[in-house]
Amino acid sequence: MPMTPTEPRRRIPRDTDNDYSPEAAARRRDFVREQTGVELHHMGQFSQATDQLPGNIEHFTGVAQVPVGLAGPLRMIGEHAQGDFYVPMATTEGTLVASYNRGMRLLAECGGVRATVVDEAMQRSPVFTFPDALAARQFGRWVVDNMDGIRAAAEATTRSGRLRDIMQFAIGPLRYLRFNFTTGDAAGQNMVSKATLAACEWIRDQHPDHPAFVLSGNIDTDKKHSQINTLLTRGKRVVAECTLKAEAVERIMGTTTAELFRVRQISQAGAFIAGSANNGAHAANGLTALFIATGQDVANVSESHAATTYCQLLDNGDYYWSVTLTSLIVATHGGGTGLATQREGLEMLGCHGRDKSHKFAEICGGVVLAGDISLSCAVIAGDWVTSHDRYGRNR
CATH class of the missing domain: 3.90.770.10 (3-hydroxy-3-methylglutaryl-coenzyme A Reductase; Chain A, domain 2)
Known part of the structure; x- marks a missing residue:
């Protein structure tokens, strides 16, 4: 049943003690029935142990069965x-x-x-900003000269991730850094985000200008071709x-x-x-x-x-x-x-x-x-066709 603009927001039920229990999932299925009239019989049938789900999903309600x-x-x-x-x-x-x-x-x-x-490589692409293109270019040289420190800061956050190299791209007063990591047997997007953040914080602290950065400038094109x-x-x-x-x-x-x-x-x-x-x-x-x-x-x-x-x-x-x-x-x-x-x-x-x-x-x-x-x-x-x-x- 759709809400009217004046109604209070109907919050999805949560259990602050154990939101992944079968009982918590059942309460959310009951909530769906109350709000929509739909009985989630098939979604509620599963063999997956719910205590294995933290880190994979939130507001767990059931499963989608795909042949x-x-x-x-x-x-x-x-x-x-x-x-x-x-x-x-x-x-x-x-x-x-x-x-x-x-x-x-x-x-x-x-x-x-x-x-x-x-x-193989997994990327994150932070961008550092400067007053002008010359300062950005000089920063790029500084990055090359300080690669050992950057690598140490990044790799301190992970057991399996390794910083392979950093590619650089100049746009106006911006310096895009495309960090390339190997990530072992993980896909590694979260891994390289954490490692790159640590590296960028080290760069900001160590560089004399303490430049501002954005963690992703979108040339890693995460989940986009x-x-x-x-x-x-x-x-x-x-x-x-x-x-x-x-x-x-x-x-x-x-x-x-x-x-x-x-x-x-x-x-x-x-x-x-x-x-x-x-x-x-x-x-x-x-x-x-x-x-x-x-x-x-x-x-x-x-x-x-x-x-x-x-x-x-x-x-x-x-x-x-x-x-x-x-x-x-x-x-x-x-x-x-x-x-x-x-x-x-x-x-x-x-x-x-x-x-x-x-x-x-x-x-x-x-x-x-x-x-x-x-x-x-x-x-x-x-x-x-046939x-x-x-x-x-x-x-």
């Missing part, structure tokens, strides 16, 4: 991900799991996915590649490698015209489904879906296909990865816990490659 399908095996021959993996994908889009499963079949018959993490992250990497930069056999493409996908290459040229031009962040098919589909199933911060798909596809039609008729994910932000430790169902999703892949983030990143690359291959072939072979008619409509 999980299984695709695979995804055959990986990466640096860290090696062997066959069965991939949990949480989605409500019919045909998605079937399509990724078909791509994985083709990849397995063609030898699997080669994958590697080629770069940007060209700077496509070029310079945010999270992990992952390359997944394969060589598709001409015979297998015809038998399984109903098209030819020559036709794949011809249509690739068309789609490259289309992506260029559109200014697309991804010249492939649909990386966001597979990443979102995998992120939900494994406890990733799903908003990071806004950055993680950016990708560049590069292909070659080989002299023998086979087809080289690679996808480079430029800004893949994933974690195997911390955040939502320790919650009950999400942990199970990571454990299925052997990717829960420390020293597993590169393995998981390679699997993400393999999943995107499988999905892009399957959808691209379906569009050419005429299966795209498969959605068959699997993707609730009648």
Whole structure:
């Protein structure tokens, strides 16, 4: 029931002693029923231990149940991900799991996915302000000369974060500092915020002018796509590649490698015209489904879906296909990865816990490659619309 402007604000119930208890959640569901008339029967059914939720959510009321399908095996021959993996994908889009499963079949018959993490960094981008551009430029030199002190201040706040370098950008009297950290097996946004704040406070205290700063000047582009992250990497930069056999493409996908290459040229031009962040098919589909199933911060798909596809039609008729994910932000430790169902999703892949983030990143690359291959072939072979008619409509 909507409020009128003159009514007092109806506050959501809270328990100051234990706001994560099943009883506190039940009171909020009762509140919803009183205010809206809706009974949250399904949201109130869950197996998650509520005492594990602090740090993941506020005003806990229930759960959103998303169907999980299984695709695979995804055959990986990466640096860290090696062997066959069965991939949990949480989605409500019919045909998605079937399509990724078909791509994985083709990849397995063609030898699997080669994958590697080629770069990694997580950023925060503070801005220091000065009276004029000259003072800002001189400050930039001071930062370079005092890198040891800045690094020590930043790294004192974290066990696993390491300050790799600081990039600088000049705009008028402003100096943007793009701090690049490695963050171990965590996604690391909160980690680098805390570390960068400590570094900026050290800079302000130590610099003779004690300059003012803003902790983020928005060139870290947190949870927003940007060209700077496509070029310079945010999270992990992952390359997944394969060589598709001409015979297998015809038998399984109903098209030819020559036709794949011809249509690739068309789609490259289309992506260029559109200014697309991804010249492939649909990386966001597979990443979102995998992120939900494994406890990733799903908003990071806004950055993680950016990708560049590069292909070659080989002299023998086979087809080289690679996808480079430029800004893949994933974690195997911390955040939502320790919650009950999400942990199970990571454990299925052997990717829960420390020293597993590169393995998981390679699997993400393999999943995107499988999905892009399957959808691209379906569009050419005429299966795209008919498969959605068959699997993707609730009648």
